[in-house]
Amino acid sequence: MSPNERNEDLVRLTSDVVSAYISNNAVPHSSLPSLISEVHASLTRLGAAPQEAVEEPKKPAVPIKKSVTDDYIVCLEDGKKFKSLKRHLSTHHGMTPDEYRAKWGLPSDYPMVAPGYAAARSALAKSMGLGRKPAPEVKPAKAKRTRKA
Template structure:
């Protein structure tokens, strides 16, 4: 067995050195406190690896029940419990999720709505009154114009 640090340990040592050097260059630190600062920084960096595993093991709990998240007038975000007419933009900007990722994360069916039912119906009615989604009425082709009489001089 060798005393050389592994790649991960070497990375932690380099990160510790960089962080401590940056801190010491901007803050007055007594020389006697440097070993403690280095040890604390290294311990904090080592502890980061164990934190990610505990966060991943934590079971997801929605802000509201899935059943109550869909109402006629709004949808409730399962991430933070806020009410919206449309979830798509909120998910993208605040939680960095696509609708499919959101459905998968919360084990929702593929037909789970991203827009409140009443809002969807109102927008649909508006589109229908504007005539959107319909093929244009077929325009009858104009009949060929009748042959015009030639006006001119007859030369015989």
């Protein structure tokens, strides 16, 4: 859109807004020029390119070193305690564990599950025999036939 077309659109929109306002409100003739200029300025600002918002780096809700304990992991976004952080991140913050680690500058091996909880689950799985290949079945050896003499 050329600047001339844009200006024509702004004038048309300004006249539409001002005429609608005047038809529903009592406005003295002396305030019409200021009303028109204010509406035009507002529409011009709305049509301008949006300014980039400068985002300040967020501080974690708790210190990173204190976020992992044996019983729970503290979410750096909101400070809540969890045994497993992955589901909370996806449902409440719309993040994957990798995005979370990148946002807070965490190492790639930063846990998403409390260490004590992971150990308890591991012990339970091992006691049930999970994670092992089944032992091959031992077939009984066939008895050798002997000849009768």
